[in-house]
Amino acid sequence: MPDYAVTLTHEAGTCPVYDSKAMKEFQELSEKREEAAKKLKVRIISKWSPTRIHQTYWIIEAPSREVAEEYFKAVGLSIWNKVEVQEVKLV
Numbered sequence: 132m133p134d135y136a137v138t139l140t141h142e143a144g145t146c147p148v149y150d151s152k153a154m155k156e157f158q159e160l161s162e163k164r165e166e167a168a169k170k171l172k173v174r175i176i177s178k179w180s181p182t183r184i185h186q187t188y189w190i191i192e193a194p195s196r197e198v199a200e201e202y203f204k205a206v207g208l209s210i211w212n213k214v215e216v217q218e219v220k221l222v
């Protein structure tokens with residue numbers, strides 16, 4: 132299965148860390164991640180975040196780019212993040 136590097140970016144103004152309502156919504160949607168990954172056959176390999184920027188880098192395995200994008204919609208992360216998906220290979 133192809134691997135994808137996914138960059139999630141949001142502004143400080145839309146960061147759930149500073150908004151308790153958004154944080155609650157974020158946590159509720161987080162509970163759906165396992166189920167969505169299983170359903171879409173997506174495997175999360177790793178997730179990294181710089182300490183000072185509102186960005187997260189994910190390495191995932193997915194059947195296609197479209198499915199990868201669908202996963203981020205299904206778990207609500209695309210609501211407040213710009214999602215960029217790029218196919219990558221191990222070098």
Ligand SMILES: [Zn+2]
Nearest residue numbers: 146147148185
């Ligand atoms: Zn943030």
